[in-house]
Amino acid sequence: MSFRKAVTLFALAAIPTACGGGGEQAAPPATTAAAPVAPAAGTTGDGTLSGKITFAGTAPAPERVKVAADPKCQSMHPQGLEKQTVQVKEGGLAHVFVWVKNAPGGQPAPAEAVTLDQLGCEYHPHVVGVRTGQPIKITNSDDTLHNVHPRPTVNAEFNIGQPRKGMESTKSFDKQEIMIPVGCDVHPWMRSYISVVDHPFFAVTKDDGTYEIKGLPAGEYEVEAFHEKLKTQTQTVTVKDGDNTLDFAYQGT
Amino acid sequence: MTPRAAMRDTLSRERGEPGGRVHRALPFPRARHWWSVATCASTLVLIFIGGLVTSTGSGLAVPDWPLSYGMLMPPMVGGVFYEHGHRMAATFVGLLTLVLAVWTARREPRAGVRKLAWGALAAVVVQGLLGGLTVIFLLPTSVSVLHACLAQAFFCLTIALALATSREWIEAGPPAEDVASVRTAAGLATTVVFAQLLLGALMRHTGAGLAISDFPLALGRVVPPLDSAPVTLHFLHRVGAVAVVAAALWLARQARRSRDRRFSRPATLLLVLVALQVGLGAATVLTGKAVLPTTAHVATGAAVLGLSWLLTLRARLHLRRPQAMAVLTAPLPDAAPTP
Numbered sequence: 001m002s003f004r005k006a007v008t009l010f011a012l013a014a015i016p017t018a019c020g021g022g023g024e025q026a027a028p029p030a031t032t033a034a035a036p037v038a039p040a041a042g043t044t045g046d047g048t049l050s051g052k053i054t055f056a057g058t059a060p061a062p063e064r065v066k067v068a069a070d071p072k073c074q075s076m077h078p079q080g081l082e083k084q085t086v087q088v089k090e091g092g093l094a095h096v097f098v099w100v101k102n103a104p105g106g107q108p109a110p111a112e113a114v115t116l117d118q119l120g121c122e123y124h125p126h127v128v129g130v131r132t133g134q135p136i137k138i139t140n141s142d143d144t145l146h147n148v149h150p151r152p153t154v155n156a157e158f159n160i161g162q163p164r165k166g167m168e169s170t171k172s173f174d175k176q177e178i179m180i181p182v183g184c185d186v187h188p189w190m191r192s193y194i195s196v197v198d199h200p201f202f203a204v205t206k207d208d209g210t211y212e213i214k215g216l217p218a219g220e221y222e223v224e225a226f227h228e229k230l231k232t233q234t235q236t237v238t239v240k241d242g243d244n245t246l247d248f249a250y251q252g253t
Numbered sequence: 254m255t256p257r258a259a260m261r262d263t264l265s266r267e268r269g270e271p272g273g274r275v276h277r278a279l280p281f282p283r284a285r286h287w288w289s290v291a292t293c294a295s296t297l298v299l300i301f302i303g304g305l306v307t308s309t310g311s312g313l314a315v316p317d318w319p320l321s322y323g324m325l326m327p328p329m330v331g332g333v334f335y336e337h338g339h340r341m342a343a344t345f346v347g348l349l350t351l352v353l354a355v356w357t358a359r360r361e362p363r364a365g366v367r368k369l370a371w372g373a374l375a376a377v378v379v380q381g382l383l384g385g386l387t388v389i390f391l392l393p394t395s396v397s398v399l400h401a402c403l404a405q406a407f408f409c410l411t412i413a414l415a416l417a418t419s420r421e422w423i424e425a426g427p428p429a430e431d432v433a434s435v436r437t438a439a440g441l442a443t444t445v446v447f448a449q450l451l452l453g454a455l456m457r458h459t460g461a462g463l464a465i466s467d468f469p470l471a472l473g474r475v476v477p478p479l480d481s482a483p484v485t486l487h488f489l490h491r492v493g494a495v496a497v498v499a500a501a502l503w504l505a506r507q508a509r510r511s512r513d514r515r516f517s518r519p520a521t522l523l524l525v526l527v528a529l530q531v532g533l534g535a536a537t538v539l540t541g542k543a544v545l546p547t548t549a550h551v552a553t554g555a556a557v558l559g560l561s562w563l564l565t566l567r568a569r570l571h572l573r574r575p576q577a578m579a580v581l582t583a584p585l586p587d588a589a590p591t592p
Binding site: 069070071072073144145147149157158159160161163184185186187188 | 311316323327336
């Protein structure tokens with residue numbers, strides 16, 4: 001008997017609906033269209049999809065995090081750590097994961113690892129995109145201990161310790177899953193996100209909010225932008241060989 | 254003759270005395286009693302520290318077990334301070350219990366108390382294993398809840414050991430008639446409080462602590478829409494709080510009626526603790542699960558359970574069922590053979 005059932009029986013209440021994180025639902029697509037038609041699996045093409053994710057309005061004020069719980073972190077950030085989840089530069093929004101939802105998969109995953117480093121009691125980069133099965137090299141460049149603890153919902157969860165500077169661990173995820181939160185339970189302010197995709201058609205926005213996805217076969221696609229705080233936006237786009245543009249616009253308060 | 258053999262001899266001679274207790278002539282094991290009290294007090298502190306681990310989200314700050322980052326003593330930074338601190342405190346309580354069990358086995362003439370001490374040792378060992386399992390398997394709800402509930406049960410065992418070795422127990426006279434139903438009220442309070450702690454542990458380890466984020470109303474209503482497991486669980490815990498208040502009030506009333514300060518004083522203290530506990534529960538919700546009120550809520554819950562359990566044991570020691578009730582509930586004699 002599952003825990004949910006046990007609780008429900010105990011309460012003599014109605015069977016609850018599944019938890020869905022109602023506040024985190026994807027925003028409606030910006031453009032409505034018929035079901036997109038995607039190319040066959042394993043193919044690549046000559047289309048390049050690029051654009052800018054913009055943010056209008058007032059971004060939340062940065063949060064000053066106390067890091068005194070670890071003297072090593074404190075020595076690197078004597079005034080505390082400034083955390084800005086909505087990072088805007090020249091109107092562009094950084095750290096947005098953009099991916100083509102219905103792109104053809106089946107391309108071989110790169111053998112080279114993507115690096116996720118712990119430096120200054122922060123993760124670098126903040127948002128990582130990898131292919132399913134692609135190795136992720138997790139390194140500790142800090143002179144203090146960290147544990148690396150992703151909390152996926154589809155993939156297998158793990159929790160590893162890296163007590164010494166220079167330690168490396170290699171992990172991978174074998175199922176597609178977007179924005180898996182990664183945290184350090186020693187330093188609760190540390191947060192990173194790993195997106196695992198079945199195909200190579202994804203990107204993370206740069207500091208100025210721009211992104212570029214290359215090698216996309218011509219076709220009609222559903223593209224999703226995912227920000228850790230502002231959540232998702234989806235648009236449908238027709239990609240042709242050559243340059244194609246697709247922008248997203250987030251609105252602040 | 255060894256002291257233990259002499260004690261057995263004394264006991265065998267005392268058996269069969271009307272209304273007497275086989276342990277009535279026992280000497281008061283002062284040192285062992287205070288050791289038991291220290292174990293009991295340390296356990297309450299350990300429960301508070303265990304609560305801190307969950308309240309600070311440090312349950313997985315140390316990813317390995319039984320070592321911590323492969324070390325006996327990792328740097329006590331960040332979440333490691335709470336998680337490894339909890340392990341150190343648990344080891345300390347485990348050692349106290351081990352000494353108590355061996356000491357009791359060697360010196361205690363009452364078989365029941367010896368079994369109780371071994372039971373406490375077994376419980377603390379299982380508790381340590383559950384703590385390790387919950388780390389290795391990344392905090393599965395079932396193991397975490399079992400760990401939380403066994404902590405409370407172990408605390409009750411240490412209370413029983415402390416009471417069984419106390420002068421009060423050793424020198425207790427014949428039990429009086431329980432005209433005020435203190436035994437029933439105390440037993441009921443203990444049962445209700447333990448059930449409430451189980452609900453609290455379920456709520457805590459399934460992240461339902463803020464499923465209802467307002468107080469005293471629940472999602473703006475007296476009864477919230479029970480359309481999700483977290484809300485249902487959280488609301489049940491609030492209903493449980495009402496049951497605990499009612500049980501504590503009834504116990505205080507009956508204890509006062511008994512005109513026996515051994516019951517009325519702790520029952521009054523229980524009421525105070527329950528009031529404090531309700532306040533801490535409200536503070537937990539209204540502060541968005543701030544560390545201090547949340548952890549104090551866990552520890553005060555343990556104290557409420559411990560006190561109601563102490564009252565239950567004390568009532569069993571000093572009171573017996575009223576005669577009329579004893580007749581009513583006595584087993585029927587064998588039917589006479591039909592001629």
